[in-house]
Amino acid sequence: MTVATCAHVKDLPALPDPGVPDSCPACVMAGLTNWVHLRMFLTCGQIGCCDSSTPRHASNHYEQTGHAVMRSAEKGESWRWCYVDQRIV
Numbered sequence: 780m781t782v783a784t785c786a787h788v789k790d791l792p793a794l795p796d797p798g799v800p801d802s803c804p805a806c807v808m809a810g811l812t813n814w815v816h817l818r819m820f821l822t823c824g825q826i827g828c829c830d831s832s833t834p835r836h837a838s839n840h841y842e843q844t845g846h847a848v849m850r851s852a853e854k855g856e857s858w859r860w861c862y863v864d865q866r867i868v
């Protein structure tokens with residue numbers, strides 16, 4: 780393996796799998812219901828909507844907090860994405 784591992788993953792707390800969340804809390808607070816996919820931050824458990832959703836709450840959360848790694852919160856998906864490394868980790 781020549782690919783460097785993501786330095787952010789190893790610092791993450793062991794969060795329990797939340798199951799499949801059914802809404803983006805920031806969208807709900809804003810009165811929106813048209814999020815596309817949901818993402819969960821592994822640092823803090825925050826749920827946010829993906830970049831295909833107009834408000835892009837997941838990206839906003841990264842920009843505001845620097846929390847680097849999120850996972851898909853879609854049923855059957857378990858991939859993780861590091862915003863800092865810009866790749867699946």
Ligand SMILES: [Zn+2]
Nearest residue numbers: 785787861864
């Ligand atoms: Zn990383």
Ligand SMILES: [Zn+2]
Nearest residue numbers: 803806828836
């Ligand atoms: Zn949202």
Ligand SMILES: [Zn+2]
Nearest residue numbers: 820823825846
């Ligand atoms: Zn966070």
